[in-house]
Amino acid sequence: MSKYQAAQEYLEWLKQAKEAMRKEQAQLPYEQKVAIVLQLKKIACEAAKVREQLKRRSGKSKG
Structure with missing residues (x-):
């Protein structure tokens, strides 16, 4: 499985x-x-980081 x-x-x-x-x-x-809202904020931040990594990687493969 790729990264x-x-x-x-x-x-x-x-x-x-x-x-x-x-x-x-x-x-x-x-x-x-x-407490759950605070956890959701952490999850949202983590998801944003992963989405940004995916965007960068997909941009590199296209360009």
Whole structure:
């Protein structure tokens, strides 16, 4: 498996994890919701980094 494929799979996993956390969050008390929102922010930052890496790699292969 190439690094590009691994990054794509990781990004997909991050999306699934984020959605699962959102569903869980709907049933929790406020304090726990805040903690989850902070975790979601970390996941979003990580996903943004992976997307940027994918863009750079796909740009290099085209150019």
